[in-house]
Amino acid sequence: MDDLEKRIRKVEDLLEKYLENDYLVYIRHILASYLRLINIYVEYGKISPTIIxxxxxxxxxxxxxxxxxxxxxxxxxxxxxxxxxxxxxxxxxxxxxxxxxxxxxxxxxxxxxxxxxxxxxxxxxxxxxxxxxxxxxxxxxxxx
Structure with missing residues (x-):
C-alpha cells in the first residue's frame, strides 16, 4: 500500500505543479475569454460593443x-x-x-x-x- 500511496502523492504533486503554472493559467484565461465570446454571440447574434x-x-x-x-x-x-x-x-x-x-x-x-x-x-x-x-x-x- 505504501507504494501506491507514494505513486498517488507523486501524481498529485505533478498535477499541482502544472495547474499552478503561469502558462497554463494564461491558456485557461484565453479559453475562458473565447467561451465568453461564443456565449455573447449565441445570446445576441453578434459580438458588438453596444452589448455592454x-x-x-x-x-x-x-x-x-x-x-x-x-x-x-x-x-x-x-x-x-x-x-x-x-x-x-x-x-x-x-x-x-x-x-x-x-x-x-x-x-x-x-x-x-x-x-x-x-x-x-x-x-x-x-x-x-x-x-x-x-x-x-x-x-x-x-x-x-
Whole structure:
C-alpha cells in the first residue's frame, strides 16, 4: 500500500505543479475569454460593443457607438455620413442630440478643437468592452 500511496502523492504533486503554472493559467484565461465570446454571440447574434450598454435603447445611439468603436475619433458630419450609409438617412440635429446624451452617459468623449467637436469612445467604455472580451488591462487578470 505504501507504494501506491507514494505513486498517488507523486501524481498529485505533478498535477499541482502544472495547474499552478503561469502558462497554463494564461491558456485557461484565453479559453475562458473565447467561451465568453461564443456565449455573447449565441445570446445576441453578434459580438458588438453596444452589448455592454444595455441601457442605451435607441438604435441610432447604438449605431453611433459601433461607428466610433470602428472608426475612432470623428466629427458630427463624419458620424452622420456613416449613419447615412447604414440607415439610408440621418439628421445632423438628431446625431448631435444623441452624441450629447452619450457624452452625458460617459460612453463618448467630446474634444472641442477650434470650431469643431471631435467625438470618441471614452476610456470608461473601452475598459468596459475589454473586460467583456476578457482582455487583461494593465496586468489585471480578469478571473471568473
Amino acid at each position: 450598454f444595455p441601457e442605451i435603447k435607441d438604435s441610432i445611439s447604438r449605431e453611433i457607438i459601433e461607428i466610433l468603436f470602428s472608426y475612432g475619433s470623428l466629427n458630427t458630419s463624419q458620424i452622420t455620413d456613416e449613419l447615412k450609409k447604414s440607415r439610408g438617412k440621418a439628421s445632423r440635429r438628431i446625431v448631435r442630440e444623441k452624441l450629447n446624451n452619450l457624452v452625458e452617459a460617459g460612453i463618448v468623449e467630446c474634444d472641442e478643437r477650434k470650431n469643431e467637436r471631435i467625438y470618441s469612445i471614452s476610456e470608461y467604455a473601452v475598459k468596459k468592452w475589454l473586460k467583456v472580451l476578457g482582455i487583461n488591462i494593465k496586468g489585471d487578470v480578469h478571473k471568473e
